[in-house]
Amino acid sequence: MIPVGFEYSRPSTVEEAVAALAADPDAKVLAGGQSLLPVLRLRLAAPTTLVDLRDVESLHGVRVAGDDLVIGAMTTHDEILHDARVAEHAPLIAAATATVGDRQVRHLGTFGGSLSHADPAGDLPAVACALDATMVAVGPNGRREIPAADFFVDYLTTALAPDEILVEVRVPDTAGWGHRYEKFNRMAQAWSIVGVAALVRRVDGGVTDTRVALTNMGRRPVRATAVERALTGTAGDAGAVTAAAGHADEGAEPPSDVNGAADYRAHLSRVLTRRALTVAVGA
Amino acid sequence: MTRISVTVDGVESTDEVEPRTLLVQYLREARGRTGTPVGCDTSNCGACTVLVDGRAVKSCALLAVQADGREVTTVQGLSNGALHPVQRAFHERHALQCGYCTPGMIMAAVDLLRETPDPTEQEVREGLEGNLCRCTGYQNIVAAVRDAAAELRGAS
Amino acid sequence: MTATQDTGTREVGTARRRKEDAHLITGQTTWTDNIQLAGTVHAALLRSPMAHARIRVDVSAARNEPGVVAAYSGADLADELAGLPSAWQVTPDWVAPEHKPLATDEVRYAGDAVAVVVADTRAHAVDALDAIEVDYEPLPVVLDMERAMADDSPLVHSDAGTNVCFRYSDTFGDVAGAFADAPLHITRRYVQQRLVPCAMEPRSVVVAPVPAAGEYTVWSSTQIPHFVRLFLALLTGVSESRIRVIAPDVGGGFGSKLDIYAEELLTFTLARKLGRPVKWTETRSEAFQATIHGRDQIQDLDLACDADGRIRGLRVNLLADMGAYLQLLTPAIPLLGRAMFPGIYKMDAYEFGCVGVFTDKTPTDAYRGAGRPEATFAIERLLDELAAELHVDPLEIRRRNWIRHEEFPYDQIAGLTYDSGNYEAATARATELFDYAGLRAEQARRREAHDPVQLGIGVSTYTEMCGLAPSRWLGDRGYAGGGWEAASVRLLPTGKVEAVVGTSPHGQGHVTTFSQIVADTLGVPFDDVEVVHGDTAAAPAGLDTYGSRSLAVGGVAVWRAAQRVRDKAKTLAAHLLEVSEDDLDFDGGSFAVRGTPGATKTIQEVAFAAFAAHSIPEGFEPTLSADFVLEPDDFSFPHGTHLCAVDVDTETGRVTIRRYVAVDDVGKVVNPLIVEGQVHGGLAQGIAQALHEIAVYDEDGNLTTGTMVDYTPPSAADLPSFTTDRTETPSTTNPLGVKGVGEAGTIASTPAVVNAVVDALRPYGVTDVPMPCTPERVWRAIHEAQGGTS
Known part of the structure; x- marks a missing residue:
């Protein structure tokens, strides 16, 4: 519950902030603190300085x-x-x-x-x-x-x-693109088991651009390029969406944890990609 | 130690605090505002919810030094003599049992109604997703928040 | 006779708003952690990260850390700290290993405390834990109950020579006969997952000594201040009369604060050694490891039936996980369900067996329902499986087997006498509110259409035993204590009333409920009644709050004490009015001479006269006060019918509760608002077991779900609205006609929800989904039933 002690600095410019970070190799930036504070309280991390950016107006x-x-x-x-x-x-x-x-x-x-x-x-x-x-x-x-x-x-x-x-x-401006963030979590408050961010641009009905990125399907966000390739150039119909979504987990290395094993995540990514694209093509 | 000035429930005070002091510890230990309890150490339960500059935050997820120069309202500063409509509705609707989550639940509800004066049942449920209650099953809390919303709308 | 019939007032039965709320909604609370006594030092515990290891602990470096007042290992305090008590010896040959508050030579679960630091601030105490040196020599770990039973299993307690804590069995009726040639068997294994109670207030203890007088005041976040005082006295040798235990505002319990904890004894011992106030408050992360867990039971079940679905007999074999040690009631918890597996059904024979097993995990103990949810889940799941087997509606299969309302009181197969009930009425009301027929029709349509979101309907027709408990019944079963409850009612000179009770509420609304009972009995205004509780100095006699006992036992004690006061007032009123008691009527708080208008004395006038004692009858003791210690005659058995409709997204596995109807019969109701609140909260916890919560250990014995991030207690956004209603069949085992309600919602709801989930998936060939029915488990159940591998 109580973090390990640290020094606190609250610069008012980016330059001061950078200098403060450079001055202590174990310093860490404090932004909103909503991920950092729980980590500090559980003593999973113990930075020696926190550099609070709240007063840096330009940010x-x-x-x-x-x-x-x-x-x-x-x-x-x-x-x-x-x-x-x-x-x-x-x-x-x-x-x-x-x-x-x-x-x-x-x-x-x-x-x-x-x-x-x-x-x-x-x-x-x-x-x-x-x-x-x-x-x-x-x-x-x-x-x-x-x-x-x-x-x-x-x-x-x-x-x-x-x-x-x-x-x-x-x-970049994506005004006019169809979009959807399809999040699947176990509880309202919980982290995503899998999430799908989808953007689709259609010109005269045809899909000209598709962007799909996946949350929690690997150690970093995964761009579902196979899905993007499969949908782009189609008419964006349900059949094309379903076929494209079937490629969602290609190349992904989803984790296994208490919220879901890798095979379940792979399955979810396909279902959720279909659902996300179904909304995104409709715009 | 770092010097901070924080207004808590209308009273300003300047204090020396260790930077690692959480806002909730500062409120409870330095300012004697023990009406705001601690229910977890992962910022899930929301029992410690207070308003900082009018916005609901979890006071365990904020360092006291981050509240420097700001105004904090706890459940103890919500009413001036008469109960706040949200407090009254919690009583009328039996929206509390053990009462441990209640301060945070009330403060989160006040904040929700600031932004959404006429919430649907689902909006209340989602608006309070950051506050856990183990006693009530939430049904009476939801009803109380909607009752308070109606009263606040009528009063404005 | 009921309280409402006693007097002309009508408090009982009304939805009085709670007296308890005023300070809770304004933050003017006294949680134990709020108590700040001058000179207080703070204790912090170092807990083992290993599930099983031999330890060598060196705390000396911690003593040099800033602010540190003292630091001790378990070995340092071995002579001063007694072992913690387990009060329920379930069999003569049980194994009850020593359970020191601080481990001395071996740790046996991750979270077992190995050392304590006391410092001027909590932060300093926590900081100094880092300076303690512990050498952990790993020992083999056993986590799985069946593995623990094997001959070659590692032992949790090597000197015990076994991981078996106890073996218990019972047989009722002709089991062999009932099972011979039974045309239909429903044989299943169900697992009651391990749960974490998660009361919102973490535990906290403050002990303030008066060293010269040898006196101690203990504040503890506990359900059982009287037990805490008794056991602190027994374990420390300090006289009970020198220990005052206060349970101030207590933020929920659900059984998790029905215990004598290491930290209570340790904090007391530290305060005694150091001669100054000591405070300890657990963090939530500590709570996950060091506060008891619930359930954790493997159930092997065999239901023998006739071809038409009439139940012949039931066999139950349980494996129950004790965890690493026995806490106060650990081994008794699975056995509290022993007699409840038959549920509301008639049968010819019943066999029950249970083996309690030690594993290297946090000890288990009572969690809301304590044995009865497990039993109800088993029989209600079996009944739905039986219905499916016979292609009969699950309500119909229940009708064929349940006890009919005209058969009460009913001696059921496991030796209990069900006092009263009307399962037909509750079920009729529930099906009407639920639109059972309409939902069944919709279900058929959606099945026909192969809707990817399938509708499931689950039934639970439960009963439970509450009002723990007749003392002789407890004694016959090896429990060290009794089951009575005490109350004192005092009509004060001002006419106000003080009711002192031995129950210790922590959210249940006793102050309001008992005020209503007293107000009716004495004819005084509701607001004139104060209820005093939770302080052994103010309420020295009592057995506290658990097991849905507070109204059915404690409430009756309050009522009886109030009646005694009223009877005494009547004697004095007759004396003052110079008439015979037989000539007096009591109504609306006034004694009136029958047939003589104007010849009255209010009970308040009588109270002052009793205080002044200027004119009292021969032998009359001044003041109007009375005590009553109530020994319950028997249990009472609330019941009800719960119906749950779920939408199951077969693509993702997500379960969404669409409609939930609970019709409960808890006998006479004192405060319908409070009863409804108890039902809501119970439903939430029962649903959470069905869908959301599980304590998971990794193979090394670390609790993977050790924070609220992973354990996921549901929020408002995760739960539906409930439709609740009641039928009212008074209990016949107590004069108020009341039954308990604190655990009913939890007991009933878990099988209703799981039955609904399985019902939705029957067309896919699914016959079970293990709890909690998370999206992944539901998806996997479908996937596997469809022949997929995973």
Whole structure:
């Protein structure tokens, strides 16, 4: 219940934050804390410094820059749910965010925090992958952009260096695309057993683009490329959706745990992909 | 130690705290607000729910230092003499038995009704998904929240 | 005669809002962990991460950590800490291994405590645990009950020479005859998974000593303050009269706080050694390991029937997991279900056997229902299987076998006498509320259409025994104590009433319910009654709260004590009015001389007169107070019919409860609001066993589901609304006509839900889904029944 003691720093600029991280190799970023605090309380981690980003103004909020939606890493789930620009440009994010945690968690938890935590059972990493989002990080050597596909490296591991901070996420405009986040969990409050983030663009009825990414079907989000290939170019009819969804688990290495064995997850991914695409093609 | 100023139930105080102090420990131990209990160590049960700047949060999932400069409302600060409509509805509807989850449940409900003044049964159930009760089976809690919603709508 | 017939008032039967609520909804609570006494030091326990190991513990480094006042290993305190009690010797030759509060040389489950640190703050105590050095030498682990029975199994307690705690068997009627040539057998194995009670308030203990006087005040989050006092006295040698145990606000129990815990004895011993207040509060993670678990039973069942489905006999063989040690009632829990496997059905013969087995897991003990849910699940599942076998409606198969209402009182096969009941009436009401015929028609349509979401309908017609318990019955079965209950009622000089009770509520609403009983009996306003409980200094006699006993035993004691007060008041009123008692009527709180308008004394006036004692009859003891210790005549048997409809998504395996109707008959009802609340909560826990909860250990004996993240108690979003109603058949074993309701919902609902799940899947060839019926298990059951491998 009581974390191991640590130093606390609350910088007001990204540069100060990066410096604070660089000063202590065992420092950790505190964003909303909704994943970190339980870990600290159970003493599963014991950072020696927490760098609280709450006062770094530039990390908060949502804006539109050119064709991209730019979401500050410290934007809370609740802010995203109430943001008209997110609803318009990237409704898939809003749909998935509504399923994250519970209302208390959504008040504190942040978009950037969820992505940086890189829990394979978390919902937003797959969404970021499906959207082909770009992660913008700042470290001692400056700013760099990391495609979502490269950002999630392994279980609870991202491409961020220990002294790098995720500052914002750039999301290409998917207004007008059909979308669906199909989440399957055992209890309302529970993590996804499997989740499916789906985006479909149709022109004159035909499917021109398909993006499908899976939650908790491996140690990091899985892009279901076989599904995407199978559906793109079809008429998006039920038969095509069902056939495409049958490829959902191709190449995935789903985990086995108390919430589901690998074969069950593989099965679920096919069913849920069909359901997600059925909604997404309908838009 | 870190110096923080937090307004709790309308009273501001400046205190030195260890950074690792959870908000709920600060409330209970430094500020004597023991009306907010602790029910778990994984942020599942929601018994410790309070409002921070008017938004429901689990006070075990927040460090006291994160509440610096903010305003915290606990179940003990919800009413000024007369009961809050949510408290009254919990009593009228027998929405509590042992009462341990009740402070958090009430605070979560207050927050839900702020955002959703006329919730359906399903909206109440989903809105309270972050608060566990082991006694009531939730049915009377849901009814109480909807009763309170009606009263709050009538009053506004 | 009932309380309502006693007087002109009508509190009993009304939905009074609870007196208990005011402080709970405003946060003005006294949970044990809220108690902050000056000079308090805090204890934290180091718990074994190994399920079975020989240990060497060195706490010396911890003593140098910041704020540390003391640190002890189990060996350090071996002479000062007695073994924990198990109060129910179920067989003469049971094996009851020593159970030290801190392990001395061996740990036997993950979570077994090995050392304690006491420090100025809780944080310092927890920090210093890291400085304790423990050498764990791993020993073989046995987790599976059947494995534990094998000759070559590792032993949990090597000096016991066996993992068998006890073997128990009973036979009623001509079992061989009933089973010979029976044309139909339903033979099944069901598993009652291990459950974690998860009361919302974690356990907490504060012990404040007065060293010079040798006195101790103990606050504990317990259901049983009187037992805690008794056992602390027995285990420490301190006189009972010097130990005051207070159960302040207690945040739920469900059986998990019906125990004498290591931390209670340890905290007491530390306070005694250190001469200052000591506090210990468990974290939720500790609770998962160190607070008792429930159920965990393998049931082998054989139902012998005639070709038309009439039951001839039932054979039950149980394996019951004790865990690593015996807690207060551990071995008795499966045996509390012994007589309830026959349920509401008539049969010619019954055989019951049970083996209690030790494993390297957290000890089990009472969890809501304690033995009866297991029994009810077994018989109600079997009845649905019998119905399916015969292609008969499950309600019809029950009608063919149940005890008819005109047959009560009924001596059932296992030796119990069911006091009263009307299964026909409850079932008729339930089927009407449920629209049973309509749902069956819909089910047929959806089966026909091969709907991927199938509808299932489950039935549970249960009874249970409550009102624990006639003392002689307990004594005959090896229990060390009795089953009476005590109450004192005092009519104070101001006319207010104080009812002191020996039950110890933790959410059940005793203050309100008992106020209603007293108000009716004495003709005083409901608000004028105070109920005092949960403090051995204020209420020294009592046997506390468990087993749906508080109203059926404790409530009757309160009523009897109030009657004594009323009778005494009548004697004084007659004296004051200078008439014979026979000339007085009592109505609405007033004694009136029959036929003489205006010649009255209110009971409040009499109360003051009894206090002043200026004019009292010869031999009359001043003041109006009376005690009553009630020895229950027999159990009472609530019953009911629960019907559950589920939608089962056959693609994902998800089960969604679509409709749940519970019609319960709990005898006379004092407060329908509280009764309904008890039913709701019971349903939630029974449904949680059916669909959601299970304690899972990995092969090394670590509890995989050791937090609420993995154990998944249901939230509001995971449960449906319930339709509840009642029929009312008064009990005949107590004068209030009441029966218990605290456990009925839990007992009834689990089989109703599982029956519904299986019913939905019968077209797929599924005959069982192991609990909890999680999406994965449901999907796998379908998959395997369809010939798939997994």
